[in-house]
Amino acid sequence: MTLLAGGTDLMVDLNFGRKRPEHVVAIDRVPELAHLERNGHVRMGAGVTYTRMLAEDVGSAALREAARTVGSPQIRNVGTLGGNVATSSPAGDTLPVLAALDAVVVLRSKQGERRVPFAHFMTGPKKNVRRADELVIGAEWDDAGPAQTFMKAGTRNAMVIAIAGLALVVDRSRKRVGVGLGSCGPTILRASQAEGFAAAIFEAHGWDRHLTPSEAELKEFGRLVATAARPIDDVRGTAAYRRHVLAVMGERALSRVWSMT
């Protein structure tokens, strides 16, 4: 049995004969999957589309920025969070954000519910721990406040698969920094050294203040982001370019969120 949400990944496989599922179950009109709750803790249903992420306050500025870069209006109108999570492409644009937010993927089957931290969810390109009998119900995370951003490098602004993607979350009240990297390894990667480096700066300067980081601090942060990548050469870009662009995006992301309180 194969589930169909927005169809923007599945239909391409069906149109090109890459998949021939015997049964397809459309879940795009299941209202229980379209829930969106936020009161400090965000619960987003698998059926929430990118267009909705842009229209509503979804409890993560970085997720909205990521949604804005997805495909085109036609794709955003139907493509869902659940489809992006279930497909688990290293280039899935919501995924670095979920990683940086320390989000939990909620799965459910007749056996009950499983809550899997995103860090343990994806196991390889288009591979994850979801069992065939499980539905992705949605994702949950703690509202991390305004200091967060998403960046994506590609050949044009619209309709582009990321050459590299980066999400940075600075949760000032919980005193934590999350950095998620997309399209530069077999899974979404966390740049933990960069996270520790930035957290130490915030610790020294005060988490709730906005101070301008030095050039050297920004550079070092970018360098640490790039060293976390495990990129390959492919049709979209070389490994060397990916490292370069990650360092630049890391620097820019940190200087962007620094003043956001």
Next chain:
Amino acid sequence: MRLRLQVNGSQREAEAREHESLLTVLRERLGLWGSKNACEQGECGSCSVLIDGDLVCACLVLAGAAQGRDVRTVEDLAAGEHLHPVQRAFVDAGAVQCGFCTPGFIVATAALLRDNPEPSDAEIREALSGNICRCTGYGKILEAVHRSAAQGYTS
């Protein structure tokens, strides 16, 4: 598989094969050739239609999943021989070269102007970013959208 679809305001029945897209059913089973098939992967927008008012690629809709939805194709726009203002504007602006991308652009433009009657250049570019014109008539297309917007007040 027998399908019952609501297309351009009327109930239609069609026989569809398994896994067939709405685009294939519209073109090959219902004789609605306005929506074009170019890439079948959501990249070009030439198959753009409205489903329950939302702009989507018909090639990415499983035909069976469109049952019970309101499907509107480019054929729904003109009133008989009388062109829709967006169609008129595309003709007047010379925004049609080979014409293959045109139905998709027209449906996307009509959807844009419904929600945003006075779009800026940037808003038009963003709204039409899912539609590709291989003849690269983008300058004229932009002009056609502005013309349609202006006509919204005069027609």
